[in-house]
Amino acid sequence: MELLVSLNKKELDDYLQFTNSFIIGLENYAVNYYEASLDDIEKMLAKYPGISLFVSINKNIFNKDLKDLEEKLISLSKLPIKGVLFYDLSVLEIVSRLKLKIDLGIHQTHLITNYNICEYYFEQGVKYGYLATEITALEMAEIKEKTKLKLMAYFVGHPIISHSKRKLVSNYYEYIKKKKTKDLNIINEKDKEQKYYIQETKLGTNVLTYDILNGTKAFLVLKDKLSYGILDNQLIPDDLFLKVLKLYKLNLDNSISDLELTSKVQELIGDKEGFFFLKTIYKVK
Amino acid sequence: MKKVELLAPAGDLERLKIACIYGADAIYIGGQDYSLRANANNFSLEEIKEACDFAHKLKKRVYLTLNIVFHNEDIENVYDYIKKVVAAGIDAFIVSDLFLVRYIKSNFLVEVHLSTQDSITNYLSVRYLQEQKVDRIVLAREVGRDDIKEIIAKTNMAIEVFIHGAMCTFVSGRCVLSNYFTNRDSNRGGCAQICRFCFDINDETDSFSMAVKDLNMSRYIKDMIEIGITSFKVEGRMRSPFYLATVLSSYRRIIDAYYANNLTDDLLQKEMKILERVSNRENSTHFYFQEASVKDQYYVGRNEVSNQDYLGIIVDSKDHLYTINQRNYFKVGDEIEIITPNMDIIDYKVDNLYNAKLEPIEVANQADSMLKIKIEHDLPLYSMLRKKYLD
Numbered sequence: 002m003e004l005l006v007s008l009n010k011k012e013l014d015d016y017l018q019f020t021n022s023f024i025i026g027l028e029n030y031a032v033n034y035y036e037a038s039l040d041d042i043e044k045m046l047a048k049y050p051g052i053s054l055f056v057s058i059n060k061n062i063f064n065k066d067l068k069d070l071e072e073k074l075i076s077l078s079k080l081p082i083k084g085v086l087f088y089d090l091s092v093l094e095i096v097s098r099l100k101l102k103i104d105l106g107i108h109q110t111h112l113i114t115n116y117n118i119c120e121y122y123f124e125q126g127v128k129y130g131y132l133a134t135e136i137t138a139l140e141m142a143e144i145k146e147k148t149k150l151k152l153m154a155y156f157v158g159h160p161i162i163s164h165s166k167r168k169l170v171s172n173y174y175e176y177i178k179k180k181k182t183k184d185l186n187i188i189n190e191k192d193k194e195q196k197y198y199i200q201e202t203k204l205g206t207n208v209l210t211y212d213i214l215n216g217t218k219a220f221l222v223l224k225d226k227l228s229y230g231i232l233d234n235q236l237i238p239d240d241l242f243l244k245v246l247k248l249y250k251l252n253l254d255n256s257i258s259d260l261e262l263t264s265k266v267q268e269l270i271g272d273k274e275g276f277f278f279l280k281t282i283y284k285v286k
Numbered sequence: 287m288k289k290v291e292l293l294a295p296a297g298d299l300e301r302l303k304i305a306c307i308y309g310a311d312a313i314y315i316g317g318q319d320y321s322l323r324a325n326a327n328n329f330s331l332e333e334i335k336e337a338c339d340f341a342h343k344l345k346k347r348v349y350l351t352l353n354i355v356f357h358n359e360d361i362e363n364v365y366d367y368i369k370k371v372v373a374a375g376i377d378a379f380i381v382s383d384l385f386l387v388r389y390i391k392s393n394f395l396v397e398v399h400l401s402t403q404d405s406i407t408n409y410l411s412v413r414y415l416q417e418q419k420v421d422r423i424v425l426a427r428e429v430g431r432d433d434i435k436e437i438i439a440k441t442n443m444a445i446e447v448f449i450h451g452a453m454c455t456f457v458s459g460r461c462v463l464s465n466y467f468t469n470r471d472s473n474r475g476g477c478a479q480i481c482r483f484c485f486d487i488n489d490e491t492d493s494f495s496m497a498v499k500d501l502n503m504s505r506y507i508k509d510m511i512e513i514g515i516t517s518f519k520v521e522g523r524m525r526s527p528f529y530l531a532t533v534l535s536s537y538r539r540i541i542d543a544y545y546a547n548n549l550t551d552d553l554l555q556k557e558m559k560i561l562e563r564v565s566n567r568e569n570s571t572h573f574y575f576q577e578a579s580v581k582d583q584y585y586v587g588r589n590e591v592s593n594q595d596y597l598g599i600i601v602d603s604k605d606h607l608y609t610i611n612q613r614n615y616f617k618v619g620d621e622i623e624i625i626t627p628n629m630d631i632i633d634y635k636v637d638n639l640y641n642a643k644l645e646p647i648e649v650a651n652q653a654d655s656m657l658k659i660k661i662e663h664d665l666p667l668y669s670m671l672r673k674k675y676l677d
Contacts, residue, residue: 061407061426061457064433091410111462111473112403115356117385135465135473136357143358163461166428166573169496170487172580177491188485188494195467199487208463281465283324283354283476 002224004249005055005153007233009035013049015243019250022053022229024086027073030058030066032088032110033161033200033207035235039076046081055129059088059108060204061166071095078103084129093125104128106153110161111135116147123150129228134160138219138277142226151228156216157245157270158233159198159209169206170199185236187211198236212273213237217266219277220249221259237270245269289545290510291517293349293446294534297326297524302337302348307627307668308531309538312347313337314380316475316523317371320364321351322403323523324475331370338375347377353401355459355473356383365389372396378421382459387418397421399446403459403473407433409440422446422516427453427501428573435513444516449503450533450561451521453572455481455496455583497584502569504558507540508549528596528613531670532564535629542629556676563675566593597622597671598650598657608665610650610657616671617649623676624661626669631676634661 026034078101086108106129130150196211294310296302378397463480470476602609
């Protein structure tokens with residue numbers, strides 16, 4: 002497994018001793034990613050030759066975006082990026098129709114949950130699959146057994162849990178006739194004492210976990226199976242993030258034990274394990 | 287011009303029959319697995335066959351939802367299930383996972399419709415799906431009028447859109463709030479509607495809600511027909527039979543009036559009044575004409591009004607003596623309306639009422655009891671009595 006950092010800036014110097022693989026969002030096309038323009042991406046690739054850079058195009062695409070999207074994909078196909086992670090099927094249509102030389106990764110946030118959908122996309126020419134954060138580590142391992150997609154899973158960060166095209170917080174403040182002072186806010190459901198981040202962007206509103214996901218135990222189960230383990234630097238202070246990234250790297254290099262990794266990461270970011278070891282239910286008795 | 291389809295939800299066999307006789311052209315239902323309304327009653331295999339037989343006799347179609355986002359454990363039995371429900375007579379599947387499109391189209395002569403879970407929003411995605419042999423696409427709720435029109439013009443794909451009922455706050459398929467708050471998997475039918483909860487925001491105020499108003503497109507049906515939409519979908523597999531009958535018959539009258547060239551403003555106003563009344567929430571057109579805005583949300587928690595308009599349904603008749611299964615309180619002297627599967631709305635003043643033993647009574651106050659009433663009109667079975675909606 003390679004460590005794949007979802008970036009919060011364009012400068013990579015801090016990370017390069019730990020990993021060579023990164024994800025960045027394409028400006029105006031990415032939900033819940035730090036964004037870069039084509040020009041920025043070109044400069045990053047020039048400044049840091051040899052990096053593996055995935056570009057996320059994971060918003061829902063509307064008709065008015067299509068012409069520009071096609072131009073952007075043509076430009077990206079001429080850059081030495083590792084691949085494009087996509088949500089909307091128009092990306093697949095354009096890349097297939099124009100026979101662009103881009104390795105694609107299917108990145109439908111909550112929808113890549115089984116081995117058959119992975120195989121479907123593999124047969125459509127897709128190379129990578131970004132697994133949903135709502136399936137268990139065992140399910141991920143089974144998917145790996147039954148698909149030829151190169152798989153990536155999200156282990157550390159504040160995962161997105163919902164995305165709306167609506168400006169939910171701005172609308173609220175407009176309704177109560179108060180000025181919205183910031184884009185990142187915290188909501189709390191009183192009965193359950195559950196906090197979440199709610200973040201407005203130009204593409205709408207995202208809800209993210211407030212606690213940092215600690216997928217370290219799942220990482221240990223899956224590190225010999227999956228191609229990429231994603232650590233997301235967004236909303237996490239750089240010094241804290243780098244400590245975690247370093248520990249993961251040391252474990253992959255067999256420089257620290259699994260036990261040491263687990264305990265040290267837990268000290269740093271807590272023990273919220275998401276759904277790696279928790280099956281969701283859907284029929285309520 | 288092919289007439290637009292009015293597509294109704296049904297959570298069980300009773301609702302399916304009501305939908306069929308109150309104007310739906312097609313009905314979508316869920317089986318006991320693989321459907322996004324896991325906690326509706328849903329249909330057993332035997333009930334699916336009965337539903338198809340009933341609907342087909344009335345020249346209606348039945349679509350089965352298989353639109354959960356599959357986990358590995360859901361896969362093994364689905365193929366056998368598909369064979370069985372095709373044999374039961376299903377006309378189409380509504381699916382979300384694309385591997386099912388390929389399987390069904392390779393093995394069966396049955397339509398496949400792509401669920402709104404896939405949030406299709408542009409014509410190139412539609413073209414891709416045409417190549418995969420998808421027969422119809424339920425567009426994302428975020429797609430506006432001009433985009434719908436352009437998608438149809440550029441692809442000629444059969445397009446289905448929602449016209450009435452509850453809306454998701456978040457993009458379909460892009461919300462797992464329910465998973466995190468309650469461990470109920472929203473993309474496998476367990477959605478706990480967290481968006482309708484109340485929250486503190488930044489510890490400043492405790493009234494923040496993400497809930498949105500319902501959708502109601504009744505005023506714009508003419509425009510929606512003329513831009514080429516194939517199917518108008520009503521939301522609500524868990525709604526009551528009365529709600530279904532009222533909503534479907536209103537849309538039926540609007541659609542039929544359009545094709546008969548007599549869709550007047552008076553008729554539209556009347557139907558809009560009915561639809562406003564039967565709904566228990568405020569409504570809006572959301573993304574159809576513009577980006578959704580401040581007017582499309584709720585801000586003070588659940589704004590739902592309990593509706594006690596449904597008085598009873600006619601379940602038997604003999605010589606104008608009708609047996610009614612009573613639902614809400616009414617009494618002799620009340621002025622009410624009777625709606626019928628013929629799409630009629632009949633004004634009626636209650637001037638007699640009997641209990642099951644044919645003893646005269648003055649009030650109907652025991653929900654679910656069987657009452658008798660003499661009415662001079664010829665009323666078909668499944669006609670419904672309701673409080674007066676129209677002046």
